[in-house]
Amino acid sequence: MLQSVDLFCKVIDNYGDxxxxxxxxxxxxxEYGLQVRLWVDDLDxxxxxxxxxxxxxxxxxxxGVDIFHWQGPLPAVTPHQLVIEAFACDLPPEFxxxxxxxxxxxxxxxxxxxxxxPWVEDCHQMASLxxxxxxxxxxxxxxxxxxxxxxxxxRELLSQRRQFQSxxxxxxxxxxxxxxxxxxxxxxxxxxxAYENRAAARLLHAMAVGGHPVTCMLPLSRVAGDVFAWxxxxxxxxxxxxxxxxxxxxxxxxxxxRVYDRLLWACDINFVRGEDSLVRAxxxxxxxxxxxxxxxxxxxxxxxxxxxxxxCQQLDGAAAAALRGLWxxxxxxxxxxxxxxxxxxxxxxxxxxxxxWADHLAGLGDLAANLLHFCKKIS
Ligand code: TRH
Numbered sequence: 001m002l003q004s005v006d007l008f009c010k011v012i013d014n015y016g017d018x019x020x021x022x023x024x025x026x027x028x029x030x031e032y033g034l035q036v037r038l039w040v041d042d043l044d045x046x047x048x049x050x051x052x053x054x055x056x057x058x059x060x061x062x063x064g065v066d067i068f069h070w071q072g073p074l075p076a077v078t079p080h081q082l083v084i085e086a087f088a089c090d091l092p093p094e095f096x097x098x099x100x101x102x103x104x105x106x107x108x109x110x111x112x113x114x115x116x117x118p119w120v121e122d123c124h125q126m127a128s129l130x131x132x133x134x135x136x137x138x139x140x141x142x143x144x145x146x147x148x149x150x151x152x153x154x155r156e157l158l159s160q161r162r163q164f165q166s167x168x169x170x171x172x173x174x175x176x177x178x179x180x181x182x183x184x185x186x187x188x189x190x191x192x193x194a195y196e197n198r199a200a201a202r203l204l205h206a207m208a209v210g211g212h213p214v215t216c217m218l219p220l221s222r223v224a225g226d227v228f229a230w231x232x233x234x235x236x237x238x239x240x241x242x243x244x245x246x247x248x249x250x251x252x253x254x255x256x257x258r259v260y261d262r263l264l265w266a267c268d269i270n271f272v273r274g275e276d277s278l279v280r281a282x283x284x285x286x287x288x289x290x291x292x293x294x295x296x297x298x299x300x301x302x303x304x305x306x307x308x309x310x311x312c313q314q315l316d317g318a319a320a321a322a323l324r325g326l327w328x329x330x331x332x333x334x335x336x337x338x339x340x341x342x343x344x345x346x347x348x349x350x351x352x353x354x355x356x357w358a359d360h361l362a363g364l365g366d367l368a369a370n371l372l373h374f375c376k377k378i379s
Pocket of ligand 1: 012017018019020049113193219220221253254255256257258260273274275276277278293
């Protein structure tokens with residue numbers, strides 16, 4: 001029986017992949033009782049997600065997970081039974097050599113990036129013989145269709161989300177703890193998490209001159225510079241609030257993942273980015289706009305369109321067009337003012353759809369369960 005896991009994560013560009021790995025590590029430990037060793041190359045980037053982390057320590061335990069600073073030659077450890085290399089981060093050769101020397105060879109998984117592209121279904125669970133080591137590495141793909149590994153989702157997440165969204169007292173308590181006023185009747189509340197984005201100024205302008213009040217929750221992230229420039233301020237601190245026409249911008253700190261999840265549940269519309277916040281926005285069952293991580297030569301576009309197409313399969317034409325228009329405009333293709341208005345007009349339809357989509361995803365099983373099931377099958 002599987003009892004222990006090594007999970008290797010390289011941080012790319014801010015939080016990058018640690019957002020996903022930190023959730024997976026905690027879930028494997030808390031829900032399956034596995035001993036988890038999480039190797040991370042950049043503890044400073046990890047710190048906002050795990051504020052109790054002591055970045056000067058080479059190894060420590062946080063929330064039941066053994067965290068190792070992955071730098072230089074690794075300490076001599078015996079590899080655990082399951083070794084996950086997150087996002088093809090390349091295991092250190094000395095560690096692979098140690099894996100090859102084990103009498104019971106560890107299972108070696110490359111956990112890949114989330115993509116809704118069709119080729120993923122062919123490559124999911126594919127085996128690749130590493131002849132130099134006489135070991136086999138398996139590719140495991142998260143995804144939104146049955147032939148993939150599904151998405152990370154903790155056991156209680158959906159029941160907690162439903163309870164939160166159906167209980168005004170829980171929502172009021174949440175806003176109170178964040179130090180933010182309760183939504184007024186008729187107000188649209190959005191959360192905004194994104195990379196630097198040239199479309200931000202026009203989006204904020206459209207919100208400011210629109211027909212109904214909008215409050216934009218802005219946790220400090222890379223898009224904040226664009227928002228501050230539009231507001232005409234050099235910088236702002238969490239807790240500060242700015243009013244421009246119908247728009248209020250409420251600056252928030254970078255909150256812990258658990259709190260961020262609730263922010264997504266509590267807002268009417270969420271702007272998210274990258275991978276992990278994108279996944280959490282889907283579980284929030286609210287309309288969302290994805291700022292995809294931009295890649296050279298537009299390599300990110302097929303990935304964006306693949307998810308948009310799958311997401312819109314069961315959606316009526318006008319709502320699908322509104323979603324596509326705003327996703328494209330937010331990723332610098334098209335005019336955002338009109339796209340924002342169209343999206344808002346479809347909010348009710350998009351909201352109902354977001355709920356059905358979350359149910360569809362839940363039907364795929366969650367990534368951790370699917371991964372462990374696969375390990376059992378091949379061992
Ligand atoms: O950090 P990201 O941009 O991650 C991306 C993706 O992984 C992408 O595929 C990769 O190529 C690129 O990095 C280099 O966005 P993501 O994945 O949403 O991670 C952000 C994490 O921060 C996520 O776990 C949610 C969390 N978060 C908080 O915990 N608190 C907050 O206040 C906010 C705004 C986010």
